[in-house]
Each structure stands twice: as C-alpha cells, then as structure tokens.
Amino acid sequence: MSVREVAVDAYREALPVLAASAVGGLFAGVVLGGMQAELRRVSGLLVLVPALLATRGNVYGALGAKLSSALHQGLIDPTFDPDDERLVAALTAAMANGVFVSLFAAVVAYGTLVVLSRPVASLATLVGIAAIAGLLSGVALTVVVVAAVFVGFRRGLNPDTLVGPVVTTTGDVFGMAMLLVAARTVLALGGG
Template identity: 70%
Template sequence: MTVREIATEAYRESVPVLVLSAVGGLFAGVVLGGWTPETEQVAGLLVLVPALLATRGNVYGSLGGRLGSALHQGLVDPTLSLADERVNAAVAASLANGVLVSMLSAVLAVGLLTALGRPSAPLATLVAIALLAGVVSGLILTVVVVSVVFVGYRRGLNPDTLAGPVVTTTGDVVGVATLLVATRIVLALGGG
C-alpha cells in the first residue's frame, strides 16, 4: 500500500467515529450542565469530574491498545473466547486500576480542597461516589472496549483507529452519567 492509500483508509475509518465522539462529548456536557442540585449538595463534586473522566479515557484506552496490539500480533484469538487468559488479565487490571484511581481521586480532591480552605463534602461521601461510579463505569466501558476492538478487528477495521475515539466518547458519556447516578444514590442513602 502507498502512503496515500494508508492515509485514506485511516481517515475513512476514523472520521465517522470522530464525529460520533464530538456528538457524545456535547451530550456529556449537556448532562453535566444539569447537575446544579447535586453540585450544591456535594461540595467538591465538580473537582472529581475532570479527574474521573480523564482516568476513564486513560485506563480503558490502554485496555483497547493492549487488546489491539495482542490481536495484531496474533496473541489472542479474534473470536474472543471468555477463557482467554490474556484478555481476562487485561480486563481485570483495567477494572482494578479504574476503581483504585477513582477512589484515589476522591481522596486527593478532599485533601486539595481542605488545603486550599475550600468547602468539601466528607471524605466518605466523595469516596463512595467515586467508588460506585468507578465500578459501574468500568464494567460498562470494559464491555464497550472489548466489543469495539474485537468486532472491529473481525470486520477488517484497525482497532487502534477505533479504540481511542470510542473510549474517549463513551468514557465521557458513561463517566458523567454514572457519576451523576452514583451521587444521587449516595445522597439517597444519607451520604453528604
């Protein structure tokens, strides 16, 4: 293939996904814009948003990259057997990292807000919100990433082209939605 053919193929695969990514990002922004009651009840909640959204993209983007590389190298079967130890290990590591970083983000947010003399919800409240959002968004993103990478690969698409934009968009939409739902659940249970 020539450089021009490779570039054309890359654009053909990525432009529709990038357009969906932009639309998804706007949708996540609209959802975030409606958070006024929650942000008034949980001081410091907005500090968590960028940290949690960034880690969704980083952790699950890495998962997509690892799976794409494993497929390109022939290390995993493209039919996606649930018994594949490499896939299971990558998924388990991503879930563990995502949940751990979510909780750490809550601890750091409370520490930073306290150090700056800004109001903060109790540590237990922010950790509970981050933990619940981290687990639920992690499970959803794992299913999305694994599905996109393997289905795309089987259809002849480059998983490296698909994984980044899909993970970013899905991570933003799912991250904002699960953070909002987690906040409402924690508040309903008396946290805050």
C-alpha cells in the same frame, strides 16, 4: 500501499467514530449541566469531574491498546472467551485500576480542598461517589472497548484507529452518566 491510500483508509475508519465522539462529548456536557442540584449538595464533586473523565480514557485506552496489540500479534482471538487467561487478566486489571484511580482521585480532591480551606463534602461521600461511578463506568467501558476492538478487527478495521475515539466518547458519556447515578445514590443513602 501509497501514502495517499493509507491516509484515505485512516480517515475512512476514524471520521465516523470522531463524529460520534463529538456528539458524545456534547451529551456528556448536557449531563453535567443537569447535575446542578448534585453539584450544589456535594461540595467538591465538580473537582472530581475532570479527574474521573481523564482517568477513564487513560485506563481503558491502555486496555484497548493492549487488546489491539494482542490481536495484531495473534496472542488472542477476536472473540470473547472467558477461558482465555490473558484476556480475563487484562479486563480484571483494567477494572481494578479504574476503581482504584477513582478512589485515589476522590482522596486527592478531598485533601486538596481541605488544604485550600474550600468547602468539601465528607471524604466518605466523595469516595462513595467515586467508587460507584468508577465501577459502573468501568463495566460499561470494558464491554464497549472489547466489542469495538474485536468487532472492528473482525471487519478488517485497525482497532488502533478505533480505540482512542471510542474510549474518549464512551468514557465521557458513561463517566458523566454514572457520576450522576453515583451522586444520586450516595445522596439518597444519606451522604453529603
């Protein structure tokens, strides 16, 4: 295969996903713009936004890369099998890492804002929001990443090409949407 053919294939596979990524990023921005009331009520919530979105990409991008490598090596089949210990272990580890890093981000944000003498909601409020957002967005990202990698692989696409844009887009869209849901839930329960 020539360099030109490889480049054409890469663009053919990636451009539609990258276009969807741009639209998804705009949607995430619209959600953030609609969170003004929550951002005012929960001091420090805005500090969590970049940390939570970045960690979605890191954790679930790694999951997608592991699944892609396992498919290329023939270690797993491109179908969801709940009896496949390798697959279940990878999904469980990604979910646990996603929630843990969300909690860690909340604690660091709280500590940083306290040290800087900036207004900040209670630690319980930030941790509650981060935990709910981390869990809900993690479930959504796990489903989307597994589906994108497996379906792409079965259709002859390189899942390595799909993982980055899919995780970025899904992480931004679901990350912001679930952060909004989490903030409203915690506020409704009396946090903040």
